Amino acid sequence: xxxxxxxxxxxxxxxxxxxxxxxxxxxxxxxxxxxxxxxxxxxxxxxxxxxxxxxxxxxxxxxxxxxxxxxxxxxxxxxxxxxxxxxxxxxxxxxxxxxxxxxxxxxxxxxxxxxxxxxxxxxxxxxxxxxxxxxxxxxxxxxxxxxxxxxxxxxxxxxxxxxxxxxxxxxxxxxxxxxxxxxxxxxxxxxxxxxxxxxxxxxxxxxxxxxxxxxxxxxxxxxxxxxxxxxxxxxxxxxxxxxxxxxxxxxxxxxxxxxxxxxxxxxxxxxxxxxxxxxxxxxxxxxxxxxxxxxxxxxxxxxxxxxxx
Amino acid sequence: xxxxxxxxxxxxxxxxxxxxxxxxxxxxxxxxxxxxxxxxxxxxxxxxxxxxxxxxxxxxxxxxxxxxxxxxxxxxxxxxxxxxxxxxxxxxxxxxxxxxxxxxxxxxxxxxxxxxxxxxxxxxxxxxxxxxxxxxxxxxxxxxxxxxxxxxxxxxxxxxxxxxxxxxxxxxxxxxxxxxxxxxxxxxxxxxxxxxxxxxxxxxxxxxxxxxxxxxxxxxxxxxxxxxxxxxxxxxxxxxxxxxxxxxxxxxxxxxxxxxxx
Numbered sequence: 308x309x310x311x312x313x314x315x316x317x318x319x320x321x322x323x324x325x326x327x328x329x330x331x332x333x334x335x336x337x338x339x340x341x342x343x344x345x346x347x348x349x350x351x352x353x354x355x356x357x358x359x360x361x362x363x364x365x366x367x368x369x370x371x372x373x374x375x376x377x378x379x380x381x382x383x384x385x386x387x388x389x390x391x392x393x394x395x396x397x398x399x400x401x402x403x404x405x406x407x408x409x410x411x412x413x414x415x416x417x418x419x420x421x422x423x424x425x426x427x428x429x430x431x432x433x434x435x436x437x438x439x440x441x442x443x444x445x446x447x448x449x450x451x452x453x454x455x456x457x458x459x460x461x462x463x464x465x466x467x468x469x470x471x472x473x474x475x476x477x478x479x480x481x482x483x484x485x486x487x488x489x490x491x492x493x494x495x496x497x498x499x500x501x502x503x504x505x506x507x508x509x510x511x512x513x514x515x516x517x518x519x520x521x522x523x524x525x526x527x528x529x530x531x532x533x534x535x536x537x538x539x540x541x542x543x544x545x546x547x548x549x550x551x552x553x554x555x556x557x558x559x560x561x562x563x564x565x566x567x568x569x570x571x572x573x574x575x576x577x578x579x580x581x582x583x584x585x586x587x588x589x590x591x592x593x594x595x596x597x598x599x600x601x602x603x604x605x606x607x608x609x610x611x612x613x614x615x616x
Numbered sequence: 617x618x619x620x621x622x623x624x625x626x627x628x629x630x631x632x633x634x635x636x637x638x639x640x641x642x643x644x645x646x647x648x649x650x651x652x653x654x655x656x657x658x659x660x661x662x663x664x665x666x667x668x669x670x671x672x673x674x675x676x677x678x679x680x681x682x683x684x685x686x687x688x689x690x691x692x693x694x695x696x697x698x699x700x701x702x703x704x705x706x707x708x709x710x711x712x713x714x715x716x717x718x719x720x721x722x723x724x725x726x727x728x729x730x731x732x733x734x735x736x737x738x739x740x741x742x743x744x745x746x747x748x749x750x751x752x753x754x755x756x757x758x759x760x761x762x763x764x765x766x767x768x769x770x771x772x773x774x775x776x777x778x779x780x781x782x783x784x785x786x787x788x789x790x791x792x793x794x795x796x797x798x799x800x801x802x803x804x805x806x807x808x809x810x811x812x813x814x815x816x817x818x819x820x821x822x823x824x825x826x827x828x829x830x831x832x833x834x835x836x837x838x839x840x841x842x843x844x845x846x847x848x849x850x851x852x853x854x855x856x857x858x859x860x861x862x863x864x865x866x867x868x869x870x871x872x873x874x875x876x877x878x
Contacts (some may be wrong), residue, residue, distance in 0.1 A: 332858040385691060386728045414719045415718075415719065416718055416877070436721060439719060439720060439721040440721045442719065443719070443720075444715065444716060444719040446712045446715045447712070448711060448712040448715065449712075450711065450712040450713045450715060451711075451713065452640065452713060454643065454648070454713070455640065455643060456645055463636055463639075463640055464714070464716075464720075465715075466632070466636045467633055467636055467722055468631070468720065468721070468722055469629055493647075518645060519719075571816070
């Protein structure tokens with residue numbers, strides 16, 4: 308899996324114009340029509356396989372026309388987006404925009420009313436067990452056990468993920484997140500930042516390829532936020548896909564490879580920061596050219612939509 | 617990556633996952649003085665109080681009041697024990713750790729059954745401790761192994777039934793007090809039964825209630841089993857109550873669970 312990711316990353320760097328193995332490797336001596344036909348069939352089959360593999364390799368999450376409503380409240384009204392493997396994808400939205408509902412569907416906690424969601428190549432509705440193998444979820448409130456120690460929390464998750472050396476895994480993560488000194492203390496004595504770090508560490512047990520982080524920095528002080536950002540960057544550099552929701556626009560601006568804006572149950576805009584900025588040409592009447600901040604883009608898009616409605 | 621192979625292991629690991637959950641909740645119990653005091657020390661205090669303070673004035677028709685009292689005390693211990701199941705479940709739901717478990721590749725029922733198993737194990741421990749204290753206080757039994765097995769079987773069934781009752785407020789309560797308050801009437805029920813005094817001394821209305829509520833049937837059955845006496849049809853009444861409560865509570869608990877997680 309790790310090697311595949313590496314390949315996928317490198318391919319992305321080079322661009323899409325990679326040579327087709329079907330075409331280069333099949334230089335057979337063609338003696339008659341039948342041989343030619345056989346070779347042609349083999350080539351086309353390989354090409355098809357290659358294309359299929361390519362899709363699975365590059366796309367971590369694919370969401371098509373996802374809808375969900377609670378009784379009369381229509382939370383998601385047809386959401387579409389794609390998340391590339393190894394990227395950081397930020398979903399922006401105000402409170403009540405449907406971010407958590409969307410994350411809950413993608414992590415199999417909730418069933419959608421209609422539409423499809425594919426995570427790591429598996430349909431969340433028909434293959435929830437496979438999807439759960441592929442991801443970890445860090446929810447809005449730190450999902451840690453207060454009565455256990457930090458170390459016990461990590462060992463518990465490692466056991467539930469059936470890893471061979473739960474203690475060793477726990478110790479490594481404690482070191483990585485600077486919690487070694489607090490390892491044998493009960494979590495109820497931890498500060499908010501420490502809890503969040505432990506929460507993230509618990510999500511990394513067993514190295515799932517896709518990480519869902521629902522407002523990971525809400526309630527953290529600036530230092531805690533920067534620390535969490537650092538971890539997310541490291542994860543993406545290591546080939547993991549990070550899907551995060553946030554209300555902080557600078558967070559998305561700092562971190563995300565791809566940004567989608569969810570407002571009133573729909574994705575209003577989606578793209579890289581540069582692409583989003585293009586939607587919004589710099590003001591021409593000003594003497595000093597000013598690039599819009601993401602915050603301005605976000606508010607303008609939402610505002611514009613509301614005027615239209 | 618062998619996804620299909622991993623998929624199969626979800627079911628294979630059910631018991632090891634359950635033991636992780638059990639270990640977790642048992643740590644919660646042993647690290648909370650409050651739980652230990654309520655679940656074992658309070659019933660023992662009751663037993664001391666009734667035997668050494670009130671016991672002399674209570675006419676039960678048996679020579680040894682500890683023998684008479686013990687079954688009721690065990691039921692009180694179980695009733696207060698299961699209120700902590702509701703408490704622990706409520707905390708899990710509230711703190712969001714249930715979401716972490718549910719998004720992990722483990723069987724969805726592991727968490728709920730982990731709490732139920734913990735309830736059975738922890739109540740078994742408190743029952744054994746209370747019986748040991750009763751032995752020191754002069755409790756004697758002429759029951760054979762089969763009778764003892766029957767006693768533990770009935771107590772386990774009673775625990776299981778009340779635990780599923782406790783799961784309902786654990787999943788649906790709005791506050792931590794609400795989650796454990798439901799157990800007060802359950803703890804009170806043995807007082808209006810044959811647990812402490814024979815029902816024939818009670819006024820008619822109270823007596824009718826006492827003789828037709830589950831605790832009296834269960835207490836009388838356990839008392840007869842421990843005394844080595846032949847059990848009457850009371851045992852069937854007791855079992856019917858336990859199984860009935862278990863089934864109804866299980867249905868409502870699963871409904872509450874589905875509502876909670878959707």
